[in-house]
Amino acid sequence: MKVIADDGRIHTSFNQVETRTGRISSLEPNLQNIPIRTELGREMRKFFVAGDGNLLVDADYSQIELRVLADLASDENMINAFNNGDDIHTITASQVFGLPVEMITKQLRSRAKAVNFGIVYGIGAFSLAKDIGVTRKEAQEYIDNYLATYSGVASYMNHMIDLAKDRGYSETLFNRRRYLPELSSSNHMLKSFGERVARNMPIQGTAADIIKIAMVKVDKRLSDENMKSKLILQVHDELIVEAPEEEAQKALQIVTEEMENACKMKVLLRADGAIGKTWFEAH
Numbered sequence: 001m002k003v004i005a006d007d008g009r010i011h012t013s014f015n016q017v018e019t020r021t022g023r024i025s026s027l028e029p030n031l032q033n034i035p036i037r038t039e040l041g042r043e044m045r046k047f048f049v050a051g052d053g054n055l056l057v058d059a060d061y062s063q064i065e066l067r068v069l070a071d072l073a074s075d076e077n078m079i080n081a082f083n084n085g086d087d088i089h090t091i092t093a094s095q096v097f098g099l100p101v102e103m104i105t106k107q108l109r110s111r112a113k114a115v116n117f118g119i120v121y122g123i124g125a126f127s128l129a130k131d132i133g134v135t136r137k138e139a140q141e142y143i144d145n146y147l148a149t150y151s152g153v154a155s156y157m158n159h160m161i162d163l164a165k166d167r168g169y170s171e172t173l174f175n176r177r178r179y180l181p182e183l184s185s186s187n188h189m190l191k192s193f194g195e196r197v198a199r200n201m202p203i204q205g206t207a208a209d210i211i212k213i214a215m216v217k218v219d220k221r222l223s224d225e226n227m228k229s230k231l232i233l234q235v236h237d238e239l240i241v242e243a244p245e246e247e248a249q250k251a252l253q254i255v256t257e258e259m260e261n262a263c264k265m266k267v268l269l270r271a272d273g274a275i276g277k278t279w280f281e282a283h
Contacts, residue, residue, distance in 0.1 A: 048279035059273035075152025164198035172205035
């Protein structure tokens with residue numbers, strides 16, 4: 001109730017320079033923090049309703065950080081999997097567990113997904129074992145098999161640490177830097193942290209840059225085409241536009257097109273979109 005503005009709506013404030021990765025953050029209230037992973041959390045999205053005569057158009061990047069990783073690492077196996085439209089987690093599971101694709105169960109796919117995302121964040125065998133409920137030895141095998149399959153990723157990870165040590169910073173595909181004094185620390189924990197950041201900052205940071213480029217392009221295109229639709233919220237890899245009912249279909253097409261063409265990489269970007277009266281329906 002405290003934050004309802006004069007127009008009867010609740011508006012958040014965005015901050016461009018708060019996060020270390022370069023992502024936009026949101027405060028008072030934080031609208032990027034609406035839960036999605038649980039059934040009950042998802043229900044909360046029913047509270048977000050388009051104005052009279054309008055609909056919400058929601059488009060979400062599909063696995064953008066893994067696509068960025070495939071591009072930055074120039075990993076042929078991963079690039080091909082994405083560009084062929086394959087399910088990356090199923091393909092990874094097939095390679096890591098040495099099974100044909102049709103034998104990959106939900107549980108194996110879910111484990112491969114944890115490995116895929118864990119690698120981006122520099123996860124170790126101990127943490128991975130805890131996350132997916134296997135022994136440390138098994139987790140280490142998964143990581144080793146993963147790095148053997150995606151050898152481009154393995155050499156990229158090592159190269160990024162060496163490069164950051166030489167330069168004193170990591171940078172994104174668009175040359176945005178994060179300085180890393182931690183890399184020269186004598187404290188083992190701090191140094192390890194610096195190495196993790198050196199690996200994942202270019203990935204997370206590039207994904208953050210891409211969504212910002214997409215936002216600028218979406219906004220410009222809606223304006224160029226004299227549409228009443230407006231970009232109203234960004235949540236990590238997701239853009240939400242409020243559009244008059246008669247414009248919603250066109251707005252969805254514009255948002256997905258601009259997101260998918262935000263930048264040219266070796267990997268195709270993919271955005272999945274939907275339309276609904278509430279945020280719940282549009283996701």
